[in-house]
Amino acid sequence: MALKAETHPIATSNDVVRVRQIVRAATIQLKFSLVEQTKFVTATSELARNTLEHGGGGWMTLEMVKNGLREGIKLTFRDNGPGIADIELALSEGYTSAGGMGLGLSGSKRLVNEFEITSELGQGTTVIVTRWK
Amino acid sequence: MDRIPILKFGDCLLITIQVDMHDQLALTLQEDLTAQIAKHASRGVLIDISSLEIVDSFIGRMLANIAAMSRILDAQTVLTGMQPAVAITLVELGMSLPGIKTALNVERGMDLLQEFIYREPESEDLHGSEG
Numbered sequence: 001m002a003l004k005a006e007t008h009p010i011a012t013s014n015d016v017v018r019v020r021q022i023v024r025a026a027t028i029q030l031k032f033s034l035v036e037q038t039k040f041v042t043a044t045s046e047l048a049r050n051t052l053e054h055g056g057g058g059w060m061t062l063e064m065v066k067n068g069l070r071e072g073i074k075l076t077f078r079d080n081g082p083g084i085a086d087i088e089l090a091l092s093e094g095y096t097s098a099g100g101m102g103l104g105l106s107g108s109k110r111l112v113n114e115f116e117i118t119s120e121l122g123q124g125t126t127v128i129v130t131r132w133k
Numbered sequence: 134m135d136r137i138p139i140l141k142f143g144d145c146l147l148i149t150i151q152v153d154m155h156d157q158l159a160l161t162l163q164e165d166l167t168a169q170i171a172k173h174a175s176r177g178v179l180i181d182i183s184s185l186e187i188v189d190s191f192i193g194r195m196l197a198n199i200a201a202m203s204r205i206l207d208a209q210t211v212l213t214g215m216q217p218a219v220a221i222t223l224v225e226l227g228m229s230l231p232g233i234k235t236a237l238n239v240e241r242g243m244d245l246l247q248e249f250i251y252r253e254p255e256s257e258d259l260h261g262s263e264g
């Protein structure tokens with residue numbers, strides 16, 4: 001169940017900084033511990049940067065979600081970029097097509113509770129992550 | 134702010150990263166730093182990140198680049214003040230920051246740098262004439 005949803009553009013590297021701050025505020029609102037906050041904000045940073053660098057820009061939607069008594073934050077990153085040909089390869093640690101460290105996808109998957117990625121060549125990429133309190 | 138200040142402290146350079154870094158700032162810092170190392174013939178670089186709330190792969194790559202460039206210019210790099218939550222997250226992210234030495238705070242970082250700079254000739258010259 002989504003309690004609230006808001007969408008923010010990711011078009012510049014300043015937007016990456018901004019969505020980090022927005023997600024940080026949400027984790028504080030849900031009283032995440034400092035380590036939980038740091039993990040989720042770091043995952044946000046990786047995914048937002050991918051949206052910008054590989055996806056050519058896009059959006060992040062933030063939803064405060066509830067599952068029974070559990071509260072959490074669900075983030076959807078989407079872009080209309082080139083898409084990913086081989087998702088399994090992209091998710092393997094150390095794989096990069098752009099001179100990065102190849103840690104963004106594999107690492108952020110470990111930093112969240114739920115991770116889902118869909119991509120279509122020429123259409124774009126969507127990554128949905130959730131972290132529960 | 135479009136530049137991160139670099140302070141000269143004896144034969145070392147000191148950088149405090151306090152802001153959320155964006156790309157241009159990181160690139161400018163790398164350029165400024167190499168220029169300063171060359172200009173002052175600095176032997177050590179201390180980077181304090183105690184006010185950084187996250188280190189992602191972008192910042193990690195920048196730190197690794199700085200360490201590599203400094204090494205080529207014959208300067209050692211020490212990273213100080215990493216917050217525990219940041220360290221925990223970095224490990225889970227899979228980033229090990231190879232070749233970067235760390236210290237708890239600026240004071241200990243400075244001690245560590247002095248130690249390296251002072252010790253370097255002995256430790257690297259393992260097959261030296263003194264046998």
Ligand SMILES: Nc1ncnc2c1ncn2[C@@H]1O[C@H](COP(=O)(O)OP(=O)(O)OP(=O)(O)O)[C@@H](O)[C@H]1O
Pocket residue numbers: 046050051054055079081082083084090091095096097098099100101102103104105106125190191
């Ligand atoms: N939104 C996206 N659109 C298109 N390709 C993507 C997207 N996100 C990731 N990829 C592809 O997956 C690869 C792996 O991504 P990952 O974030 O793990 O590494 P990286 O971004 O290359 O480097 P790092 O994140 O360590 O700086 C990328 O190099 C890119 O080819």
Ligand SMILES: [Mg+2]
Pocket residue numbers: 046049050100103104105
């Ligand atoms: Mg990435």
